[in-house]
Amino acid sequence: MTIGKKTFTRSLWVYHLGTGSCNNCDIEILDCLTPRFDIERFGMVLVGSPRHADVLLVTGNMTLKNIPRVKRVYEQMAKPGWVVAIGTCSLDHGIFRESYVAPQKVCEILPVDVYVPGCPPKPEAIILGMAQLISKIQKQS
Amino acid sequence: MKFVSELGFFFLILFVSFWGGVLASGLDRKLTARLQWRKGPPLLQPFYDVVKLFQKETLVPKGGSVWIFLAAPVLGLIGVGLVAFYLWNALLRMRGGFSGDIFVLLYFLLFPSLSVALAGFASKNPLGSLGGSREIKLLLFGELPFLLAVAVVIIKTEGAIRLSEIIAYQSHSKPLLVSGSGFLAFWIALFSAQAKLGWVPFDLPEAETEIMGGPYLEYSGSPLAVFRIMRMMLLFTFPILLVLLFWGGMRWQGVSILFSLLKWMVVFLIFVLLRNTNPRIRIDQAMKWFWGPLAGIGCIAVILALRGI
Numbered sequence: 169m170t171i172g173k174k175t176f177t178r179s180l181w182v183y184h185l186g187t188g189s190c191n192n193c194d195i196e197i198l199d200c201l202t203p204r205f206d207i208e209r210f211g212m213v214l215v216g217s218p219r220h221a222d223v224l225l226v227t228g229n230m231t232l233k234n235i236p237r238v239k240r241v242y243e244q245m246a247k248p249g250w251v252v253a254i255g256t257c258s259l260d261h262g263i264f265r266e267s268y269v270a271p272q273k274v275c276e277i278l279p280v281d282v283y284v285p286g287c288p289p290k291p292e293a294i295i296l297g298m299a300q301l302i303s304k305i306q307k308q309s
Numbered sequence: 310m311k312f313v314s315e316l317g318f319f320f321l322i323l324f325v326s327f328w329g330g331v332l333a334s335g336l337d338r339k340l341t342a343r344l345q346w347r348k349g350p351p352l353l354q355p356f357y358d359v360v361k362l363f364q365k366e367t368l369v370p371k372g373g374s375v376w377i378f379l380a381a382p383v384l385g386l387i388g389v390g391l392v393a394f395y396l397w398n399a400l401l402r403m404r405g406g407f408s409g410d411i412f413v414l415l416y417f418l419l420f421p422s423l424s425v426a427l428a429g430f431a432s433k434n435p436l437g438s439l440g441g442s443r444e445i446k447l448l449l450f451g452e453l454p455f456l457l458a459v460a461v462v463i464i465k466t467e468g469a470i471r472l473s474e475i476i477a478y479q480s481h482s483k484p485l486l487v488s489g490s491g492f493l494a495f496w497i498a499l500f501s502a503q504a505k506l507g508w509v510p511f512d513l514p515e516a517e518t519e520i521m522g523g524p525y526l527e528y529s530g531s532p533l534a535v536f537r538i539m540r541m542m543l544l545f546t547f548p549i550l551l552v553l554l555f556w557g558g559m560r561w562q563g564v565s566i567l568f569s570l571l572k573w574m575v576v577f578l579i580f581v582l583l584r585n586t587n588p589r590i591r592i593d594q595a596m597k598w599f600w601g602p603l604a605g606i607g608c609i610a611v612i613l614a615l616r617g618i
Contacts, residue, residue, distance in 0.1 A: 175361040179354065206347040208338075211354050216521030219368055219529040222361070246366040246529035 176222065176248070177302045179211040183221030183245070187238055188270065189228030192288035193255040197225060199291040207295060210302070218244045223301065226278065229257035229270045235277060242278055250305070252297055253280045256287040263287075319394050326393045330541030331356045337544065337581055344585045355541055362534035370527045373433035381428040382528075382535035388420020389542045396549055399472030400559055409470045414550075415459065421543055422448045422505060425514060428536070429524030440523020443592055444514035447504050450599035451511070455501035457607030461485075461494035462554050464614040476558035484557035490613035495555040497607050499576070502547045503583055504599070507540070510587040511595060519589075548576035 186194055200207040201214060215221055218241050230238065242251070256262035258274040274280060281304060284297035334355040342349025351357075369375050395414045398405040422444055429441025463470060465485050466478040485491030504511040515523045525536060552559060552572045559569035590598070 172360060172364055175357040176364075178351075179357040179361045203346040206342070206349070208342065208350050209348050211350050211357060216517055217526045219527060220522070220525075220533065222365075244368070246368055248365070 177305050180222045180250075180298070180302070181215045181220055182212055182223045182225055183215055183218045183241075184225045185218075185227070185238065185241055187226060187228040187234040187258070187274070188231035189255065189257065193227035193257075196288045196291055197227070197254065197294060200294055205291045205295060207298065210298065212298065218242075219246055221245050222249055223298075224249065224251045224278070225254055226251060226258050226274050226280075227254045229261045229264045229267070230272060230274050230277060231269045232271065233269075235272065238277060250281045250301060251278045252282045252284065252301060253278075254284045254294060254297070255289060256285055259283055259285055318398075319390065322394050322397050323390050325397075326390070326542045326545055327538060329545040330538065330543075331359075333545045333577065334541040336577075337584075340578075340581050341585055355537070359534045359537055362529075362537065363531050365530040367530035367532060368527075370433050373527070374431040377427055377431035378527075379532060381424045381431060382532045382539065384427070385421045385424030385539040386535055386542075388417045388424065389539050389546060391417045391420075392550070393542065393546045395472065396546065396553060399476060400549075400553065401561070402473075405473050406471055410472055411459065411463070411470050411475070414472070415456070418505065419448065419452075421539055424539070425507070425524045425536075428528070429514075432524065432527035434527050436520040437524050437526050439520055440514045440516070440526075444507075444524065446592055447507075447511060447514060447595060450596050451501040451504035454497045454599055454603040454607045455505075457604065457611055458494040458498035458501070459554070461490050461607075461610045461614045464611065465491060472553065476553060479557040485555045489618045490610045491555055493606055493610040493613070495551065497603055497610065498551055498554065499579060499583075500603060501599070502551060503580060504595070506543060506547060506580070508580065509584045510590050512589055513592055513595065516589060544580075548573045548580070551576050 184194065184197055197214075199205060212223075218224070224242060224245060226238070228234075242249075253259060253274045257264060260273060261267065261270055264270060282297045282301045284293055286293050289297075331353065335350075335352040338354060339349045339352060369378060392414055395406060395410050395417070399410070426441040426444040426448075429437040429439075429444065432438075462475060462485060465488065466475050469475045469478055479485060486495050507514055513519075515525060520526075525533060528536060549559070552569075556572050556576075559572065560566075561569065
């Protein structure tokens with residue numbers, strides 16, 4: 169593992185993408201930035217533009233209207249990039265399984281690297297997911 | 310032969326400013342984290358960020374001006390590099406520089422702001438254009454008090470327009486900060502520097518939570534890395550400039566090294582504290598602040614300096 173590759177594991181910039189989420193997962197993501205959990209210890213910051221992002225945090229159950237927009241945001245992200253699906257909805261629709269507005273799962277549209285289950289997942293769980301992503305990147309290179 | 314040695318000195322200064330900027334920026338993030346009761350990232354975090362960005366893909370927005378988009382970060386970097394070059398030239402070499410190099414320095418200080426504005430307009434993004442126009446306005450507002458502060462320095466040092474002469478004058482007599490007009494001018498220059506750095510309370514060109522980074526929004530990969538290096542170097546260079554103009558410069562023999570670092574640290578700490586204890590202001594508030602009270606105090610400082618206080 170070269171120094172260049174190693175920096176990816178130490179400075180992952182995160183773009184947060186809600187795809188029809190009920191906003192609970194989004195609140196838990198913001199909790200990771202608070203003094204108690206402070207995810208900036210690992211060099212992660214929330215950025216405002218997908219062009220700066222290394223990681224796409226996808227929440228929500230991927231409604232029909234959101235599918236083309238999500239694809240576009242993923243294409244706008246500068247590669248190499250990774251996708252983390254947060255919450256039960258982005259795994260298999262959760263309580264919205266019967267819903268007619270969400271025919272596809274997140275994993276059928278984006279190449280998801282790490283899943284974080286929970287409704288909503290605890291900040292600890294999200295941090296664990298990010299740690300798993302880091303070890304996955306280490307194995308990739 | 311002289312050209313080659315000067316070029317070597319320039320690259321040495323670029324190298325020093327880069328690492329100084331990395332440490333300054335890391336220290337700023339660490340201090341900010343501690344002030345918010347967080348643990349914060351490691352000290353070398355800005356270095357990791359930059360190395361990472363250099364390995365990422367470079368995307369150019371469709372319909373934007375490709376050449377200006379890619380040249381703008383380099384322009385800013387060259388501007389900051391030359392500012393650092395003139396400063397260190399005066400600090401390290403006796404009788405270094407040339408007559409009037411303080412004006413050349415003031416011109417090169419415009420480069421970073423101009424490059425950010427150009428980047429915003431070239432990216433063909435509405436938020437980028439908004440950030441670019443704010444950057445130009447902020448440049449206009451901040452420049453007037455800053456020039457008044459520099460005028461105070463020139464008047465107090467009996468017409469020295471050479472950086473090494475300003476240092477020499479202050480080492481013969483007292484630093485300007487001790488005098489009344491110098492003290493006022495120091496604070497004015499400090500606020501203008503905060504605006505030129507693009508830091509909270511004057512971070513309205515990029516405004517992360519409002520217009521998503523403004524001019525930087527469409528940047529990715531290497532150009533963004535160059536912009537970050539420019540910002541880091543500016544952060545390292547501005548305290549040096551203020552120390553040189555108002556606090557008698559820096560000396561590099563024996564115990565003076567400690568004092569030099571202490572001076573740099575104090576000015577840097579004021580920047581960080583200002584940043585962490587203020588909210589972002591609107592552009593009209595920025596205009597009222599810079600052209601109102603600050604320019605007024607600047608005029609008073611100039612009058613005091615002419616009276617010799």
